[in-house]
Amino acid sequence: MIEAQGLVKVYGGKPAVQDISFTVQPGKVTGFLGPNGAGKSTTMRMIMGLDAPTAGRVTVNGLPYARHKAPLRQVGALLDAKAVHTSRSAYHHLRAMAATHGIGRKRVHDVIELTGLGAVANKRVGGFSLGMGQRLGIAAALLGDPQTVILDEPVNGLDPEGVLWVRTLARSLAAEGRTVFLSSHLMSEMSQTADHLIVIGRGRIIADASVQEILDGRGRARTRVRTDSAEGANLLTGALAGPGVTIEAREAGLLEVSGIEPRAIAQAALEHRVLVCELTPLQASLEEAYLDLTRDEVEYHSGDLSGIHDDIAAGTAAAGK
Known part of the structure; x- marks a missing residue:
């Protein structure tokens, strides 16, 4: 378990x-989200004892990280996959870490196989691709068979098979009753991996809830409506128009409607004799x-790209004259 109480960190004023x-509970995957500069990395560094809080405290499994006698056996972390001795092989990098905690060679071999590094275990880390470096970082995080695992952007640089592997790994660790805390910028991946989310913005917690609660509370419910013709879609658009209702035409005969329940859409279609071929609530x-x-x-904030697109189109038209 990770428990943070009144954490404050100030740099240069x-x-x-x-x-x-916040509290990160065992037995579930907790995602940590936030825009760039929101404070995610700073928070993770304070959890791992790399930065001292200006105020407040944070504990892992009941103690500050630095007070654990064998920290690798309590918490494993991937914060920076590049923080390795590049002239060492993957095997010797892990062996050196293991030696600090009396961890045997068998465990080193186990995590090498678990993370798919068997074929490159004796190669220099400096020649690793970004994805292989991530796998090595995850192997190091798992080396002490810890109760708590912290992974910062673990799928960075991984191919689809590797992304699926990390997802399965995180969920299997949580199923064993471990605490799993991970960050990612890939929302699609987080939606398939995390059970609970902590969202931070400008250094403050702005959400701490299950994934479903966040979807229910902030997501915009929509319904896909397919009619048998463009004329039917136009007629239905007029029938549904009202305060709080948004209707977007996706293609001829296809609408995406929000702000009104599917049953009410079906009722309006029936009253106006519009044939509906599809009525699908969208998550x-x-x-x-x-x-x-x-x-x-x-x-x-990124700028509006529409002007750039117009300039490109104009330039292309001019070039064709």
Whole structure:
């Protein structure tokens, strides 16, 4: 279990983390989300004792990280996959770590096989691809068979098979009763991996709830409506128009409607004699819910690309003359 109470971290007079408290429970995968500069990395570094809090405290399995006599056996972490001695082989990197905790060679071989490093275990780490470096970092995090696992962007650089492997690994660790805390910028992956989410913005906790609760509370429920013709779609659009109702035409005869229940859509179609071929409630995506939550917390906003697209189109037209 990870417990943070009133955590504050200030760098040069600027607060990076502002009085946050949360608990990461064992037996579930907890995702840690937030825009760039939100305080995620700072929080993870404080959990691992790499940065001292300005105020507050954080414990892992009941103690601050630095007070554990054998920390690798309590908590394993991947925070920076590049933090390795590049001239060593993967095997010797793990053996050196294992030696600090009296961990035997068998465990080193076990995590090498578990993470798919068997074929490259004796190669220099400096020649590893980004994905293989991530696998080595995960192997190091699992070396002490810890009760708590912290992974920062674990799927970075991995191919689809590797992404699926990390997802399965995280869920299997949680199923064993371990505490699993991971961050990722891939909302689609987080929606398939995490049970619970902690969302941070500008150094403050803005959500701490299950994935479903966040989807229900912030996601925009929609319904896909397919009619038999464009004329039917136009007629139904007029029938459904009203306060709080949003209707988007996706293609001829296909609408996406929000702000009204599917039953009411069906009733309106029946009353106006519009043939409906499909009426499908759509699950709001985690990405939509996340963007809604963090809309006011993003430090840097991208500009509108429409002007760029217009300029490109104009330039292409001019070149063709």
